[in-house]
Amino acid sequence: KKLSREELEKELRKEAQGTWILTIVCALIHIVPAFLLNGNGQQMFHMPQWFVVSVFGSGIVAILAHYFNEKFADFDYDEEAAEEIKKGVI
Numbered sequence: 001k002k003l004s005r006e007e008l009e010k011e012l013r014k015e016a017q018g019t020w021i022l023t024i025v026c027a028l029i030h031i032v033p034a035f036l037l038n039g040n041g042q043q044m045f046h047m048p049q050w051f052v053v054s055v056f057g058s059g060i061v062a063i064l065a066h067y068f069n070e071k072f073a074d075f076d077y078d079e080e081a082a083e084e085i086k087k088g089v090i
Contacts, residue, residue, distance in 0.1 A: 030058035
């Protein structure tokens, strides 16, 4: 469906806010396990457990979050609005 400028701006803000929230969540999932699991001596796949959980866990969450963010932020805008966005009017 075509959106008006106001509706488009509202959707863009909603998507941007969702992206910020997901970025913070991914950062926390990356950092917190590293501190909690560091020094316990456990290993997974011949690497420290904190590293595997931190890196792969945040990667998986980022991929899933991106999928859901794109799924719920599906909108279309007209060519006039696209030109205004490029010019910085909106």
